[in-house]
Amino acid sequence: MKNRKILLTEQEIPEKWYNIVHDMPNKPLPPLHPGTREPIGPEALAPLFPMELIKQEVTTEKWVDIPEEVRDVYKLWRPTPMYRAFGLEALLDTPAKIYYKYEGVSPSGSHKPNTAVAQAYYNKQEGVKRITTETGAGQWGSALSFACQHFGIECEVYMVKISYQQKPYRKVLMNTWGATVHASPTDLTEAGRKILAQDPDSPGSLGIAISEAVERAATDENTKYALGSVLNHVLMHQTVIGLEAVKQMEKAGEMPDIVVAPFGGGSNFAGISFPFLRLNLEEGRNIRCIAAEPASCPKLTRGVFRYDFGDTVGMTPLLPMYTLGHTFVPAPIHAGGLRYHGAGVVVSQLLKDKLIEARAHDQVECFEAGVLFARAEGILPAPETNHAIATAIQEARKCREEGVSRTILIHLCGHGHFDLAAYENYLSGNLEKHEITSEEIAAAIARIDTPAIR
Numbered sequence: 001m002k003n004r005k006i007l008l009t010e011q012e013i014p015e016k017w018y019n020i021v022h023d024m025p026n027k028p029l030p031p032l033h034p035g036t037r038e039p040i041g042p043e044a045l046a047p048l049f050p051m052e053l054i055k056q057e058v059t060t061e062k063w064v065d066i067p068e069e070v071r072d073v074y075k076l077w078r079p080t081p082m083y084r085a086f087g088l089e090a091l092l093d094t095p096a097k098i099y100y101k102y103e104g105v106s107p108s109g110s111h112k113p114n115t116a117v118a119q120a121y122y123n124k125q126e127g128v129k130r131i132t133t134e135t136g137a138g139q140w141g142s143a144l145s146f147a148c149q150h151f152g153i154e155c156e157v158y159m160v161k162i163s164y165q166q167k168p169y170r171k172v173l174m175n176t177w178g179a180t181v182h183a184s185p186t187d188l189t190e191a192g193r194k195i196l197a198q199d200p201d202s203p204g205s206l207g208i209a210i211s212e213a214v215e216r217a218a219t220d221e222n223t224k225y226a227l228g229s230v231l232n233h234v235l236m237h238q239t240v241i242g243l244e245a246v247k248q249m250e251k252a253g254e255m256p257d258i259v260v261a262p263f264g265g266g267s268n269f270a271g272i273s274f275p276f277l278r279l280n281l282e283e284g285r286n287i288r289c290i291a292a293e294p295a296s297c298p299k300l301t302r303g304v305f306r307y308d309f310g311d312t313v314g315m316t317p318l319l320p321m322y323t324l325g326h327t328f329v330p331a332p333i334h335a336g337g338l339r340y341h342g343a344g345v346v347v348s349q350l351l352k353d354k355l356i357e358a359r360a361h362d363q364v365e366c367f368e369a370g371v372l373f374a375r376a377e378g379i380l381p382a383p384e385t386n387h388a389i390a391t392a393i394q395e396a397r398k399c400r401e402e403g404v405s406r407t408i409l410i411h412l413c414g415h416g417h418f419d420l421a422a423y424e425n426y427l428s429g430n431l432e433k434h435e436i437t438s439e440e441i442a443a444a445i446a447r448i449d450t451p452a453i454r
């Protein structure tokens with residue numbers, strides 16, 4: 001009988017983050033200035049981010065040291081456990097071997113503190129007094145509140161209004177860690193007032209909340225901004241997950257054939273998959289890495305690869321990414337963390353180059369998968385995480401049909417303890433399917449006014 005749980009010691013927490021940009025056959029295209037549309041250098045980001053994070057954003061060094069102070073905070077919950085999903089395998093009656101890496105053991109219940117702690121640390125080093133940010137489902141806001149509290153920095157969170165209403169307890173968690181939380185759009189910023197003038201009942205979106213948080217940081221000298229996904233440095237910080245996972249798989253005497261993770265902006269997907277992609281790029285292995293996204297916000301499977309803004313109002317640099325257009329407001333599905341119009345630059349380039357894959361799932365299918373997982377394995381996954389479980393279940397069923405055994409690694413990036421209202425909705429049969437039409441997608445994409453990328 002093989003072990004159910006594969007653990008590492010504190011000493012095995014990685015000492016460096018892995019920067020996949022070093023190994024990419026095609027490097028990411030440069031960001032463009034939102035006004036002039038000329039390539040911008042790192043100095044353009046200086047009003048928003050501390051210098052060290054800007055350096056990390058543009059570096060092509062393969063390995064970046066994790067500061068001792070950051071590793072020390074990581075020790076509160078890292079290394080995170082990996083499990084063999086014997087229960088799920090049995091329930092699916094599949095020859096596949098299924099493993100999952102569980103990030104729900106962090107203080108805020110997801111992978112987000114891996115980067116929040118690093119970002120708060122570098123801001124503290126450079127004397128920043130306050131950090132603003134946006135949050136969708138509340139997971140990023142909670143993680144940053146925890147990290148800011150640890151390093152004695154003020155934290156101001158713009159929370160997407162629909163989530164603020166659906167998840168009041170995430171707000172309480174942020175308040176407990178000392179943060180101020182606003183329901184976005186607010187009347188505190190130009191960006192928020194502009195949206196409210198157009199639509200007083202706007203449910204908000206991540207893009208709108210980003211506009212508000214960026215504006216606050218850009219207009220106050222002692223305030224910086226932090227992003228919980230999308231950017232290169234954020235994706236790099238998350239690679240502690242995959243670096244641990246590679247060691248754990250080796251300990252189990254296995255290597256995955258398939259790695260699956262849910263996809264919002266790309267940080268948890270990058271975190272688990274980049275260290276495995278490194279093995280593909282360096283050793284010619286053929287580990288399939290699949291990003292699972294919602295059918296109602298399908299930028300990877302139905303979006304276009306274009307320069308687009310990261311926010312709704314158009315204040316951020318233009319980034320080359322898979323996008324549904326920065327004005328796209330997805331349906332208010334429960335996986336709030338996946339309601340973002342675009343994908344990170346690095347993951348977008350990898351998808352363009354066919355080094356990774358993507359798949360979309362409807363939310364009803366995702367909750368079916370999540371409930372199945374909870375019954376088989378005990379852990380209640382976050383609604384975002386359910387997308388990866390849905391992909392893994394499809395792959396495990398394919399193994400049964402084909403009569404082959406493959407090893408599947410699921411990124412269980414967060415627990416769903418704050419999402420019980422969503423589960424209640426599903427269990428009482430009130431959850432709706434939310435697929436968008438090709439016309440809606442075409443209309444949103446038509447509003448992008450940047451030229452196609454050759």
Ligand SMILES: *Cc1c(COP(=O)(O)O)cnc(C)c1O
Pocket residue numbers: 110111112139140228229230262263264265266267268269337338382384385413414415
């Ligand atoms: C934030 C979040 C996501 C989506 O963001 P990524 O940057 O794509 O990881 C997915 N799952 C959970 C649990 C999250 O908290």
